[in-house]
Amino acid sequence: xxxxxxxxxxxxxxxxxxxxxxxxxxxxxxxxxxxxxxxxxxxxxxxxxxxxxxxxxxxxxxxxxxxxxxxxxxxxxxxxxxxxxxxxxxxxxxxxxxxxxxxxxxxxxxxxxxxxxxxxxxxxxxxxxxxxxxxxxxxxxxxxxxxxxxxxxxxxxxxxxxxxxxxxxxxxxxxxxxxxxxxxxxxxxxxxxxxxxxxxxxxxxxxxxxxxxxxxxxxxxxxxxxxxxxxxxxxxxxxxxxxx
Amino acid sequence: xxxxxxxxxxxxxxxxxxxxxxxxxxxxxxxxxxxxxxxxxxxxxxxxxxxxxxxxxxxxxxxxxxxxxxxxxxxxxxxxxxxxxxxxxxxxxxxxxxxxxxxxxxxxxxxxxxxxxxxxxxxxxxxxxxxxxxxxxxxxxxxxxxxxxxxxxxxxxxxxxxx
Numbered sequence: 001x002x003x004x005x006x007x008x009x010x011x012x013x014x015x016x017x018x019x020x021x022x023x024x025x026x027x028x029x030x031x032x033x034x035x036x037x038x039x040x041x042x043x044x045x046x047x048x049x050x051x052x053x054x055x056x057x058x059x060x061x062x063x064x065x066x067x068x069x070x071x072x073x074x075x076x077x078x079x080x081x082x083x084x085x086x087x088x089x090x091x092x093x094x095x096x097x098x099x100x101x102x103x104x105x106x107x108x109x110x111x112x113x114x115x116x117x118x119x120x121x122x123x124x125x126x127x128x129x130x131x132x133x134x135x136x137x138x139x140x141x142x143x144x145x146x147x148x149x150x151x152x153x154x155x156x157x158x159x160x161x162x163x164x165x166x167x168x169x170x171x172x173x174x175x176x177x178x179x180x181x182x183x184x185x186x187x188x189x190x191x192x193x194x195x196x197x198x199x200x201x202x203x204x205x206x207x208x209x210x211x212x213x214x215x216x217x218x219x220x221x222x223x224x225x226x227x228x229x230x231x232x233x234x235x236x237x238x239x240x241x242x243x244x
Numbered sequence: 245x246x247x248x249x250x251x252x253x254x255x256x257x258x259x260x261x262x263x264x265x266x267x268x269x270x271x272x273x274x275x276x277x278x279x280x281x282x283x284x285x286x287x288x289x290x291x292x293x294x295x296x297x298x299x300x301x302x303x304x305x306x307x308x309x310x311x312x313x314x315x316x317x318x319x320x321x322x323x324x325x326x327x328x329x330x331x332x333x334x335x336x337x338x339x340x341x342x343x344x345x346x347x348x349x350x351x352x353x354x355x356x357x358x359x360x361x362x363x364x365x366x367x368x369x370x371x372x373x374x375x376x377x378x379x380x381x382x383x384x385x386x387x388x389x390x391x392x393x394x395x396x397x398x399x400x401x402x403x404x405x406x407x
Contacts, residue, residue, distance in 0.1 A: 010397025013404050016316065017353065018324040019371045019396070021378065029315060046317045048407040049353075050278075053323065056351030057277025058284060060297055065272050068301045069265070075306070076263040206303035206329045 003035050012042050016049060185223055192216050192239060201236045213240065253311075253318040260308040268305060275319060276301070278352075279326045285354035286330040286373055296333060300326040331375035356403045364399030367392050 014020040015028045032039045174183040192198070200211040251259070251270065259267035279300055283293045304322050311321045350358055357368050370376040370384060378396070382389040 008401065010400040013400035014396070016320055017372060017400070018327055019368075019400075033314070042316060045404055045407075046320045048404070049323070050317065050319045052356070052407050053278040053282065053319070053352055054274075056281050056355065058281040058351070059277050060280040061294060064294060064297055065276065067298050068272060069268055071298070071302055072263050072268050072305055073265070075302075205307065205325070206299055207332045 001031070003031075003038060006031065007038055007041050012038070012045055016042060016045050183223055183225055196239055196241055199238050199240050201238065203234045203236055208236070211235075254313045257308050257311050257313065257318060260305050263305060271305075272301060275322060278319075279322065281352050282323060282326055283330045285350065285352050286327065287334055292333065296326075296329055300329050303329065327372075335375065353403075356406060357399075359406060360399045360402055364395050364402065367395045368399045368403075371396060 011020065011024060011028055015025060020028065028038075032042060174185065197213050197215050199213045202209045202211055251267070256267055256271070260271065276297065280293060280297050283296050283300070287293065287296070300322075304325055307325070311318060315321075354373060357365055357372065360368065366385070367381050370381045371378070376384065378389050378392050381392045381396075385392070
């Protein structure tokens with residue numbers, strides 16, 4: 001491998017700026033570990049890029065800093081984090097919905113459980129310890145069987161709500177890793193005004209993907225099968241008004 | 245006057261993982277302007293940029309576990325993440341119309357791209373600022389993917405030289 005040729009090929013800039021293909025990216029990472037001169041050249045470009053970015057900085061409005069820091073504080077304290085309506089309104093607008101004033105963002109727990117699931121033992125301990133889900137799984141399975149969900153799917157419970165004082169815990173999302181179906185078990189979901197419905201989103205790396213819209217349940221045991229989603233860091237529910 | 249702590253990337257990342265207030269504050273103070281500029285290079289509109297900056301920082305801090313120091317600097321990773329968020333918004337297509345851009349002239353990477361030759365500027369602009377893959381650029385311009393890649397590489401090397 002002619003490493004000098006590789007270094008001057010443009011791959012470094014491509015990788016650092018984030019425009020390299022997956023294949024090129026993986027090869028670059030492999031070679032960077034092998035060739036210190038490649039890693040050094042990458043580092044130099046990164047430094048220049050950062051310097052240039054800092055020199056061209058544009059100061060944001062002052063209120064944004066406190067917005068961000070207070071969101072992080074709330075997350076750290078385990079409270080439910082609220083997000084502004086416009087954030088979800090982007091996609092909803094394109095579907096002709098108007099977003100209601102209050103939305104609910106649920107962070108943290110689902111993401112944590114999702115990463116823990118990768119290590120099977122750790123997840124089981126975490127679930128048993130924090131959510132007592134192993135007992136609940138039997139009940140969920142029974143409920144799901146009643147709702148005609150195939151019982152031999154591997155369902156991962158994903159607890160999504162960190163309780164807020166005035167909002168009781170309301171639902172659990174079951175994420176079937178084999179088929180990418182998302183099942184939503186709803187209990188005690190807050191009743192809405194007429195014309196309002198709920199929308200479920202998956203959040204992956206800050207990107208929101210719509211999983212479906214549903215009406216609040218009339219009784220305790222409602223299971224919804226939502227649109228396919230492949231992976232998610234967390235889930236969010238918003239309230240939407242039908243503008244029609 | 246309080247001394248400014250000197251964080252290495254792994255140390256800063258470790259503190260951000262715990263959502264340490266001092267580290268979060270430092271991160272914002274140092275990098276908010278650079279990321280805000282980057283967002284503005286990809287999308288017009290102050291309102292959008294403001295929202296996305298919040299989203300970027302929260303996502304960066306929430307996903308800090310994904311940052312791998314062996315693969316590069318923290319700021320590089322932050323830039324990549326922020327760019328992904330901005331491009332995601334661009335592709336979602338609903339930017340509020342009629343709002344002012346956040347910067348008068350083109351700074352940052354966009355400025356560097358604007359100094360390139362026509363061909364190279366075009367392909368890199370599509371790839372970096374619009375999030376097109378090489379195949380998508382090829383399709384858009386009606387030229388083979390290998391040619392796109394060659395032009396991109398040439399332009400990227402030129403960017404590094406000019407920086």
